[in-house]
Amino acid sequence: MFYRESGDFKKTYQKDSQTFPIKFDRWRYYFVMLVAFVVVPMFLTDYIANAVMIPFLVWAIAALGLNILVGYTGQLSLGTGGFMAVGAYATYKLMTAFPGMDMVSVILLSGLITAVVGALFGLPSLRIKGFYLAVATLAAQFFLVWLLNKVPWFYNYSASGQISAPQREMFGVIITGPHATPVAGYLFCLGFAVGLAWIARNLTRGRLGRSWMAIRDMDIAAEIIGVNPLTAKLSAFAVSSFFVGISGSLFFSVYLGAAEVTEAFGISVSFSVLFMIIIGGLGSIFGSFIGAAFMVLMPVLLKNVLVGAMGWPTDLAAHFEYIIVGGLILIFLIIEPHGLAQMARVLKEKLRLWPFPH
Amino acid sequence: MSEPLQKMEAASKLLELKHIDLSFGGVKAISNISFDVLEGEVRAIIGPNGAGKSSLLNVINGFYHPQQGEIWFDGKQRHSMKPYQIAYQGISRTFQNIALFKGMSVLDNIMTGRFTHMHKNMLWQALWKGPAEQEEIENREFVEHIIDFLEIQAIRKTPVGRLPYGLQKRVELGRALAAQPKMLLLDEPMAGMNVEEKEDMCRFILDVNDTFGTTIVLIEHDMGVVMDIADRVVVLDYGRKIGDGTPDVVRNDQTVIDAYLGVSH
Ligand SMILES: Nc1ncnc2c1ncn2[C@@H]1O[C@H](COP(=O)(O)OP(=O)(O)OP(=O)(O)O)[C@@H](O)[C@H]1O
Ligand SMILES: [Mg+2]
Numbered sequence: 001m002f003y004r005e006s007g008d009f010k011k012t013y014q015k016d017s018q019t020f021p022i023k024f025d026r027w028r029y030y031f032v033m034l035v036a037f038v039v040v041p042m043f044l045t046d047y048i049a050n051a052v053m054i055p056f057l058v059w060a061i062a063a064l065g066l067n068i069l070v071g072y073t074g075q076l077s078l079g080t081g082g083f084m085a086v087g088a089y090a091t092y093k094l095m096t097a098f099p100g101m102d103m104v105s106v107i108l109l110s111g112l113i114t115a116v117v118g119a120l121f122g123l124p125s126l127r128i129k130g131f132y133l134a135v136a137t138l139a140a141q142f143f144l145v146w147l148l149n150k151v152p153w154f155y156n157y158s159a160s161g162q163i164s165a166p167q168r169e170m171f172g173v174i175i176t177g178p179h180a181t182p183v184a185g186y187l188f189c190l191g192f193a194v195g196l197a198w199i200a201r202n203l204t205r206g207r208l209g210r211s212w213m214a215i216r217d218m219d220i221a222a223e224i225i226g227v228n229p230l231t232a233k234l235s236a237f238a239v240s241s242f243f244v245g246i247s248g249s250l251f252f253s254v255y256l257g258a259a260e261v262t263e264a265f266g267i268s269v270s271f272s273v274l275f276m277i278i279i280g281g282l283g284s285i286f287g288s289f290i291g292a293a294f295m296v297l298m299p300v301l302l303k304n305v306l307v308g309a310m311g312w313p314t315d316l317a318a319h320f321e322y323i324i325v326g327g328l329i330l331i332f333l334i335i336e337p338h339g340l341a342q343m344a345r346v347l348k349e350k351l352r353l354w355p356f357p358h
Numbered sequence: 359m360s361e362p363l364q365k366m367e368a369a370s371k372l373l374e375l376k377h378i379d380l381s382f383g384g385v386k387a388i389s390n391i392s393f394d395v396l397e398g399e400v401r402a403i404i405g406p407n408g409a410g411k412s413s414l415l416n417v418i419n420g421f422y423h424p425q426q427g428e429i430w431f432d433g434k435q436r437h438s439m440k441p442y443q444i445a446y447q448g449i450s451r452t453f454q455n456i457a458l459f460k461g462m463s464v465l466d467n468i469m470t471g472r473f474t475h476m477h478k479n480m481l482w483q484a485l486w487k488g489p490a491e492q493e494e495i496e497n498r499e500f501v502e503h504i505i506d507f508l509e510i511q512a513i514r515k516t517p518v519g520r521l522p523y524g525l526q527k528r529v530e531l532g533r534a535l536a537a538q539p540k541m542l543l544l545d546e547p548m549a550g551m552n553v554e555e556k557e558d559m560c561r562f563i564l565d566v567n568d569t570f571g572t573t574i575v576l577i578e579h580d581m582g583v584v585m586d587i588a589d590r591v592v593v594l595d596y597g598r599k600i601g602d603g604t605p606d607v608v609r610n611d612q613t614v615i616d617a618y619l620g621v622s623h
Contacts, residue, residue: 217459226445
């Protein structure tokens, strides 16, 4: 009886378009924020921060970005790994070239650089669609990784071909480099994840988001109401790449600390982010987060259960993970193409009417 | 009959097509068609299947580029333009096969129709609070008027894919109206509807024409409807114009009767 919308009437259009129209959802949101920013840091161990929370936030940002492109605009991309690499290398170059620059600026700038690169590689989308576009973005993936690997300037001519993040502080706390505090890294990533989710929500509920969805659902009808397909598609590529670039930037600077492009940003990264949004829910901001949580948590859980509790060899457990992910993708594509987010929505709709379904 | 005639004499030409030729490869879809649309009138285009009616609308809103001929809109000759630029000139339309945004709600579909009236840039939209929200609310108010006008309040938040055919057609009309067009192109707005739905649709079209003074060009197969609501009618057959005038004139024209009865085929 607590989950109710009756008696909760919207008297203004402003109230009607708020993110959480039901009071209970709004309070739950404030509660989650409080837990994420205050309670979690109090109890966070270094292991959980490094193995679960930081990767979850970083992947959630990447998933948000890809969801803008695939879920909201309907442009399939397999270039996520390459764009994350651009964000990471931009961060490395900025950190080493301007040691005095603060980390927030470094990361935002890396996002902007990736946005420009993304819009450039989005140009083919004006001519080609669907499968062919996917192939073109796949080419972008391989080209970017090859380029960052081939031109030594990008990794400052280091002998190992690796890039590694120098130490940086924020408010006197170390957030990057070998001596970083995991909890600080977590809070830093959390700030970006929440801010970017808020921006994604705003963009997708307004004029720009509607133009993206219009292009996705029926491009000729979008055009006759004034949507320029060029602007809509390229802005989607740019905004999406901005998010993905920031994700790559955080992945490198806060999570990995050091990276080699072919290892860290290969094609498997592109696929795994795509799986996140399929499992979580295409065209859903919440879905991007649950998809990321799922893909980060599942291997950790499986490892603990299969290797830890049941004594399986590690490589067998790893293969088992592939089987589970593959099976789940099939199940979702067949049964619920809108992912876990849609399942939650259906459940919520049932709950609204419970216990009287009519 | 004197009333519509007076209306026409006073009005100026909103659209004029001169000697339009359009072919696809070897297929000639439109040959040498000229006609005009006066400000504020309801202009019908009729003709048998494949006569070139939809192609003509596609020429008017810029999807097809005629090989020959001139298009004049609002006093200016149009040079090659993209469909989205034509939307900014004040032309909107509905499609023969419904072309709604299937993944969006009724409200979002109609809000998308306000696209040309919204101008706040991406940064304001990313912030939401402030000018972008203000603009959103103003346009939402306008859209709510359309929703009231079309009597679809109850389905506002429904995804359009779940609606029955007749309602989808109505929502598509709403999306076109949201643009506040000078000229509205309707491609068979009543096809596949039952009698009651047709009556509603007729009423909406006439109301739009009356209250907003919107010029309407519509394609329709139901002759009864055409005779009732059109001020003037163009008749096409095999891509040629075979008749043009008031419904009464066209109805009694021998060439038109032959084309419809299939004599000349
Ligand atoms: N994009 C296209 N490519 C090739 N041929 C086309 C194209 N569009 C229309 N045509 C041809 O042009 C001719 C006129 O078609 P159009 O759709 O304009 O007819 P219509 O009068 O709207 O018919 P209906 O009543 O069936 O809707 C037809 O022969 C059609 O095959
Ligand atoms: Mg047609």
